[in-house]
Amino acid sequence: MELRAENVSRRFFRNSGQANYFYAVKDAALLLTSGSLTEITGRSGSGKSTLLNILAGLLEPTEGRVFLDRVDLYSMADGPRSELRSRCIGVVPQGQTGLHSLTVLENVKLPCLLYGEKLSDASALELLEKVGIADLKDVYPNELSGGEMRRLAIARALVKKPAILLADEPTGDLDDENTQKILRLLRQEADEGTAVLLVTHEREAAAYADRLYRMDGGILAEASAQ
Amino acid sequence: MRFASTLALKNIKRKPGRSVIMILLAAFLAFSIFAGSLVVLSLRNGLASYEARLGADVVVVPYEAQTKGALESILLQGIPGYFYMDESAMEKIRGMEGVEIATPQFYLASAKAGCCSVALQLIGFDPETDFTIQPWIQESYSGTVGYGDVIVGNHVSLPLNHSLTFYNQELRVVAQLDETGTGLDNAVYASMDTVRDVIKNAESLGFRYLGKVSADKAISSVMVKVADGYSTEAVMNDINVHVRKVEATQSKSMISSIAAGLSNVSRIITLLTVMIWILAIVILAVVFVLIANERKKEFAILRIVGASRQMLSRMLLTESALISAVGSVLGVGLAALVAFPFTDLIRTRLNLPYLLPDAGTVAALVLGALLASVLAGSLSSAVSARKLSRNDAGLVLREGA
Amino acid sequence: MEKKTSGISVMDVVLLVLSLAFFLGVLFVFDPCGPKEDGGWMTCHWAGRAVSGVAGAVAVTALIHFFAGDGRVKMGLDLAILPMALLAALIPGRLIGLCMMADMRCRSVMAPAVTVFSVLLIAAAVIDLLIRRKSL
Numbered sequence: 001m002e003l004r005a006e007n008v009s010r011r012f013f014r015n016s017g018q019a020n021y022f023y024a025v026k027d028a029a030l031l032l033t034s035g036s037l038t039e040i041t042g043r044s045g046s047g048k049s050t051l052l053n054i055l056a057g058l059l060e061p062t063e064g065r066v067f068l069d070r071v072d073l074y075s076m077a078d079g080p081r082s083e084l085r086s087r088c089i090g091v092v093p094q095g096q097t098g099l100h101s102l103t104v105l106e107n108v109k110l111p112c113l114l115y116g117e118k119l120s121d122a123s124a125l126e127l128l129e130k131v132g133i134a135d136l137k138d139v140y141p142n143e144l145s146g147g148e149m150r151r152l153a154i155a156r157a158l159v160k161k162p163a164i165l166l167a168d169e170p171t172g173d174l175d176d177e178n179t180q181k182i183l184r185l186l187r188q189e190a191d192e193g194t195a196v197l198l199v200t201h202e203r204e205a206a207a208y209a210d211r212l213y214r215m216d217g218g219i220l221a222e223a224s225a226q
Numbered sequence: 227m228r229f230a231s232t233l234a235l236k237n238i239k240r241k242p243g244r245s246v247i248m249i250l251l252a253a254f255l256a257f258s259i260f261a262g263s264l265v266v267l268s269l270r271n272g273l274a275s276y277e278a279r280l281g282a283d284v285v286v287v288p289y290e291a292q293t294k295g296a297l298e299s300i301l302l303q304g305i306p307g308y309f310y311m312d313e314s315a316m317e318k319i320r321g322m323e324g325v326e327i328a329t330p331q332f333y334l335a336s337a338k339a340g341c342c343s344v345a346l347q348l349i350g351f352d353p354e355t356d357f358t359i360q361p362w363i364q365e366s367y368s369g370t371v372g373y374g375d376v377i378v379g380n381h382v383s384l385p386l387n388h389s390l391t392f393y394n395q396e397l398r399v400v401a402q403l404d405e406t407g408t409g410l411d412n413a414v415y416a417s418m419d420t421v422r423d424v425i426k427n428a429e430s431l432g433f434r435y436l437g438k439v440s441a442d443k444a445i446s447s448v449m450v451k452v453a454d455g456y457s458t459e460a461v462m463n464d465i466n467v468h469v470r471k472v473e474a475t476q477s478k479s480m481i482s483s484i485a486a487g488l489s490n491v492s493r494i495i496t497l498l499t500v501m502i503w504i505l506a507i508v509i510l511a512v513v514f515v516l517i518a519n520e521r522k523k524e525f526a527i528l529r530i531v532g533a534s535r536q537m538l539s540r541m542l543l544t545e546s547a548l549i550s551a552v553g554s555v556l557g558v559g560l561a562a563l564v565a566f567p568f569t570d571l572i573r574t575r576l577n578l579p580y581l582l583p584d585a586g587t588v589a590a591l592v593l594g595a596l597l598a599s600v601l602a603g604s605l606s607s608a609v610s611a612r613k614l615s616r617n618d619a620g621l622v623l624r625e626g627a
Numbered sequence: 628m629e630k631k632t633s634g635i636s637v638m639d640v641v642l643l644v645l646s647l648a649f650f651l652g653v654l655f656v657f658d659p660c661g662p663k664e665d666g667g668w669m670t671c672h673w674a675g676r677a678v679s680g681v682a683g684a685v686a687v688t689a690l691i692h693f694f695a696g697d698g699r700v701k702m703g704l705d706l707a708i709l710p711m712a713l714l715a716a717l718i719p720g721r722l723i724g725l726c727m728m729a730d731m732r733c734r735s736v737m738a739p740a741v742t743v744f745s746v747l748l749i750a751a752a753v754i755d756l757l758i759r760r761k762s763l
Binding site for chain 2: 056058078079081082083085086087091093095097098099100101102106110111113114115116140156
């Protein structure tokens with residue numbers, strides 16, 4: 001499976017100022033293919049997360065199109081697109097993203113709950129084991145540290161074994177040891193056939209990437225791989 | 227969808243403070259509309275029953291009694307009273323044009339009845355001509371009311387030995403009447419012969435109730451039924467002009483004065499209920515908006531893991547429907563717990579005929595109140611549900627980052 | 628909403644406050660009719676006395692409930708409150724007669740208030756029982 005962005009742009013309106021809009025992403029083209037790990041780096045505010053959200057089907061581009069294989073994501077209605085995202089695209093969002101009313105285990109199983117799919121506790125636990133927070137399964141997210149929360153988000157994104165994995169700063173707030181652990185995990189996912197996109201400003205991440213892009217002022221450009 | 231109820235339940239449980247406040251608000255809605263409409267309905271019901279029980283078109287009482295409003299206080303508030311006139315007045319009325327039936331009634335207040343330090347009202351009727359009390363008696367007692375028999379109103383408890391003593395005369399209680407919600411429930415009813423003998427006994431015991439009227443000829447009021455084709459007003463005027471020392475009143479006007487009082491009370495209750503509703507719905511809506519801000523992120527996360535906008539709305543609506551359902555049941559339950567046991571207190575405080583509606587109407591009222599407040603609770607969340615689900619998930623998380 | 632504290636829970640406080648309000652209420656707030664003009668008492672007075680006795684017993688039970696440490700003891704005390712509250716509800720009008728007229732204070736104020744408190748006490752005791760049974 002592949003995810004392809006064709007010349008996508010996203011314009012935002014400013015609340016004030018002379019120019020009444022600006023481009024967060026401008027004419028970006030990107031292809032994510034299974035088995036490869038693509039990395040986008042760039043300063044904060046350069047449009048990385050906006051691009052990731054466009055790729056995830058969460059934010060409609062003002063120009064350009066996004067294809068999941070041959071399906072034009074934004075030609076679909078919200079319902080089917082959401083269902084498709086749930087089935088094929090795992091997203092690790094920025095920030096603290098555990099639902100406060102659910103335990104860690106329930107949070108990880110959340111994507112399955114939405115569409116009434118059964119998932120055994122054992123396989124969810126296995127995933128928690130993989131990201132190293134299995135002992136916290138009955139804890140509520142407000143008791144988690146930033147790093148633990150991030151790993152929870154990764155486990156949640158992987159729970160439905162998506163063909164595409166989009167990770168927005170998955171190693172932020174993590175110490176070196178855990179950062180390596182997560183990066184290795186993502187690499188392993190790619191090796192197993194997932195198309196992985198990693199948005200980060202972690203320098204050492206480049207070592208795990210197949211392709212490397214830089215983003216600056218909304219412009220996406222391929223950088224030379226190391 | 228199972229996820230909606232599962233998530234909604236977990237959200238409610240994990241935010242007990244928020245949930246309790248919302249449940250209380252919903253309870254407030256349900257309480258006010260149920261209690262309010264129960265009282266208004268009971269008042270209307272009471273007025274209808276008063277109208278039905280009054281039965282006569284024109285009521286004639288001695289002139290002094292009319293000015294003191296003595297009859298109204300007996301009929302409405304159930305305050306015992308008495309007044310007398312000579313039955314010649316009734317004979318005169320009977321002979322007038324347009325009068326179909328004229329029947330006497332006798333009022334007597336007991337000094338102290340039985341155990342209690344209250345006086346009882348004794349009302350006598352003439353079994354031959356009465357057309358107001360006997361139809362009512364027949365609703366709950368099929369036998370005849372003989373000499374020495376009394377029937378007690380619904381608010382007079384049946385004495386254990388089935389006897390009541392008035393001025394040393396022991397009377398046998400044969401039945402209890404259906405409730406009317408008026409002062410009539412506080413009275414005891416007997417035939418003319420019985421009451422006249424009790425009056426005579428009272429006289430012989432030294433009570434001077436009758437004044438100059440002789441006991442054998444004393445009556446208290448005359449209930450007049452106007453013949454078809456005659457104007458009630460004309461008959462009333464006729465009586466007032468031609469019969470001395472009495473005052474005839476159309477029962478219509480007696481009722482319309484109560485109806486005015488009733489519509490005042492109803493208006494106040496309606497106003498209060500509307501105010502409570504506006505207030506509670508505004509508070510609910512504000513709470514939902516505040517919560518919506520707090521929950522933007524939660525919704526963004528759900529979007530990211532694959533929930534559609536419709537699914538989010540459904541979850542939020544399920545949540546508010548659950549909360550308002552629990553609150554409404556609580557509110558209606560509490561209202562019922564206050565309104566039903568305290569019916570007598572409400573009636574005496576309102577000083578108006580007050581008769582609870584029948585069970586079917588009450589059941590419909592319960593359902594209506596539940597439905598209305600669940601709907602109101604859910605609708606007040608609908609606006610923020612719509613807004614929340616329209617948010618762009620990606621943008622929300624960027625703000626939070 | 629369930630609190631799994633072994634110490635004092637919300638329902639402990641609710642039960643204690645309800646039963647104290649019941650006891651004090653029947654003595655001072657929704658007390659039965661006053662004495663007759665000749666100084667004698669009507670039966671409703673004795674009904675009120677009987678209710679205050681039962682309410683006092685309920686209050687003591689609730690107090691023990693409040694301080695009892697063991698959840699099972701608390702459940703037992705909940706059970707004890709049920710028949711006592713029922714008894715209190717039955718006293719005015721059923722076990723001991725009240726005044727003759729429905730408008731009298733004992734029938735329009737005391738009896739309904741006793742009914743309301745009994746129902747609330749039974750509800751509170753049952754809720755406490757259910758919560759405790761769940762966390763057992």
